[in-house]
């Protein structure tokens with residue numbers, strides 16, 4: 050049976066719970082990965098058209114990097130995505146869940162385990178003002194949202210796993226857009242821009258970040 054990971058939306062922020070890992074002071078890598086244009090090839094509002102499966106193509110340099118990270122480092126890998134297409138009435142949350150499950154199954158077939166999927170279907174009033182031609186679904190127009198570059202989706206997904214940011218030795222955001230870069234800044238993490246990079250280049254960039262300051266920290270990651 051395939052390892053199906055439930056997909057959760059960003060509307061489920063819970064109260065912080067006691068953390069069983071506190072006493073162990075685990076020092077893992079936190080790897081946050083954007084979906085559209087990063088994990089998969091970019092398609093404008095993927096899910097709007099019924100042939101979305103044909104258009105969902107893994108971005109193999111990134112997929113290989115995730116496999117490398119998972120196989121060689123103590124790491125958690127989460128997919129975090131803005132999905133304004135829901136607020137725009139282009140597709141439902143169910144469609145986003147369906148696409149995420151479909152991608153997850155492809156990754157499972159390649160031996161890649163994603164620790165969680167999170168997305169934000171909401172937009173705020175600044176966003177709607179920028180797109181006056183669009184008929185937004187009022188249910189998904191909020192005063193404040195958890196859209197990237199807010200760190201709220203990351204905090205929520207960690208919370209669901211009883212983890213917190215301070216448990217991680219290093220934080221990476223892998224993406225293709227300004228929101229991803231700003232998310233990395235907000236997390237005090239490192240940003241890997243995947244645009245036009247080969248697997249080899251991505252891996253080199255990742256290892257340069259991982260090994261940075263390793264002497265000062267007295268801690269070395271395995272190549």
Ligand SMILES: [Mg+2]
Nearest residue numbers: 083085086225
């Ligand atoms: Mg993107």
